[in-house]
Amino acid sequence: MDYQGFFEETLADLRDEGNYRVFAELERPVNDAPRAIQHVNGSTRPVTVWCSNDYLGMGKSQLVRDTIARTVLEDGAGAGGTRNISGTAHLHVELERTLAELHGKEAALLFTSGYVSNWASLSTLGAKLPDCTILSDAKNHASMIEGIRHSKARKVIWEHNNPEDLDRKLAALPKDGAKIVAFESVYSMDGDICPMAEILDVAEAHGAMTYLDEVHAVGLYGPRGGGIAEREGLADRVTVIEGTLAKAFGVMGGYVAASAALCDFIRSFASGFIFTTALPPALAAGANASIRHLMRSDMERMRQRRNVALLRELLDRQRIPHMQNPSHIVPVMVGDPFKAKFLSDTLLESYGIYVQPINYPTVAKGTERLRITPSPLHTDADIHHLAGALSELWSQCALSRAVA
Numbered sequence: 001m002d003y004q005g006f007f008e009e010t011l012a013d014l015r016d017e018g019n020y021r022v023f024a025e026l027e028r029p030v031n032d033a034p035r036a037i038q039h040v041n042g043s044t045r046p047v048t049v050w051c052s053n054d055y056l057g058m059g060k061s062q063l064v065r066d067t068i069a070r071t072v073l074e075d076g077a078g079a080g081g082t083r084n085i086s087g088t089a090h091l092h093v094e095l096e097r098t099l100a101e102l103h104g105k106e107a108a109l110l111f112t113s114g115y116v117s118n119w120a121s122l123s124t125l126g127a128k129l130p131d132c133t134i135l136s137d138a139k140n141h142a143s144m145i146e147g148i149r150h151s152k153a154r155k156v157i158w159e160h161n162n163p164e165d166l167d168r169k170l171a172a173l174p175k176d177g178a179k180i181v182a183f184e185s186v187y188s189m190d191g192d193i194c195p196m197a198e199i200l201d202v203a204e205a206h207g208a209m210t211y212l213d214e215v216h217a218v219g220l221y222g223p224r225g226g227g228i229a230e231r232e233g234l235a236d237r238v239t240v241i242e243g244t245l246a247k248a249f250g251v252m253g254g255y256v257a258a259s260a261a262l263c264d265f266i267r268s269f270a271s272g273f274i275f276t277t278a279l280p281p282a283l284a285a286g287a288n289a290s291i292r293h294l295m296r297s298d299m300e301r302m303r304q305r306r307n308v309a310l311l312r313e314l315l316d317r318q319r320i321p322h323m324q325n326p327s328h329i330v331p332v333m334v335g336d337p338f339k340a341k342f343l344s345d346t347l348l349e350s351y352g353i354y355v356q357p358i359n360y361p362t363v364a365k366g367t368e369r370l371r372i373t374p375s376p377l378h379t380d381a382d383i384h385h386l387a388g389a390l391s392e393l394w395s396q397c398a399l400s401r402a403v404a
Helices: 003-017 062-075 090-103 114-128 142-151 163-171 196-205 260-269 281-296 299-318 337-351 380-396
Strands: 025-027 035-040 043-049 107-111 133-137 154-158 179-184 209-213 240-244 254-258 330-333 369-372
Touching (some): 025 043, 043 380, 062 281, 090 107, 090 254, 107 114, 114 133, 114 179, 114 240, 114 254, 114 260, 133 142, 133 163, 142 179, 154 163, 163 179, 163 196, 179 196, 196 209, 254 260, 299 330, 299 380, 337 369
Parallel strands (some): 133 154, 133 179, 209 240
Antiparallel strands (some): 025 035, 240 254
8 A cells, every 4th residue: 555645635625525624833921922933944924823722821831831831940840740659749639629519519630631531421321331332512622522432332322402302312222221411501613502401401400420621611611610500500500510721721731520439439440540641730730720810719710701892893883794692702603614714814824813723623624713812811902803804804705694
């Protein structure tokens, strides 16, 4: 077989479809966020970043940076092993206690990323629970899908955010046997928020566990940043809450929070936890500082919401079509992979605006978009510049505008 030819031909197909991904190579000066320096063919240019998942700018926080720097000097760079073999630092345990407190759970368990926490937890629960069926929302993240697939448990997909369909699917299952309802609070590409209370009502009526991915909600919603479940007063009804340290908290890592027995169960059986080097203690310390700060401070959340509202208002004035949702994610709908890439490239090259195009397979064909995430660090001038640039390019590309 011509292996090299296969690779090159497959990549050429991606380019022909407009779905080949190009990375922006960035430096991020700590005192100039959300501005960055892009490296292009040996030269540099300033850009403003509009697609970061560091939603509240906590990755640039003086508190978080000082905590990480001090801990590296005191504790060293790495954990030195897996959690099982010399790699459990006191700072890991402290962070797990903070996460349990944040979500009102007995315990929490750290992973190296949110992807790994979903993959490892769902695959372990699905594989070990007797005669388990996992009922997965149709728009769940790839990490959840991969974990369910790896578990080899029976999988049932229910219509996105549709409690009635979930009820029908649960009612059709045998009454004995374990059931897990897996869903997200905020969906990252459309920015919609689940009807959590209704989903929990259905799951409880059928004796099912619930597994809630809050990665795009922790830090951002709820009086202490505990996510949509905290905001709605429902965290005590959710069996497992999964989250990330790499988005609103600005650092790195993932976790689950649940009962002490459930966390211990995953700790004892999840290969994705057992056989990987532990998170560097300095990152655990930085994440803990970030979470503790956001449990007390609402300033970052309020500033972000104000900037999201201003951007939506300006897009509406320019009749730029953007998906209406109640979250912090602003998907500007293009509907064509080549035009989405053209818009992204031109915004970067001509306006100093970096927003990544989102194409298939991340979103369905025909729903290509620019996914914009305003932060508390963007200024009014930044927001007006972005809206004005989009309006100019919308006309240049002869794209349809929203109905007034």
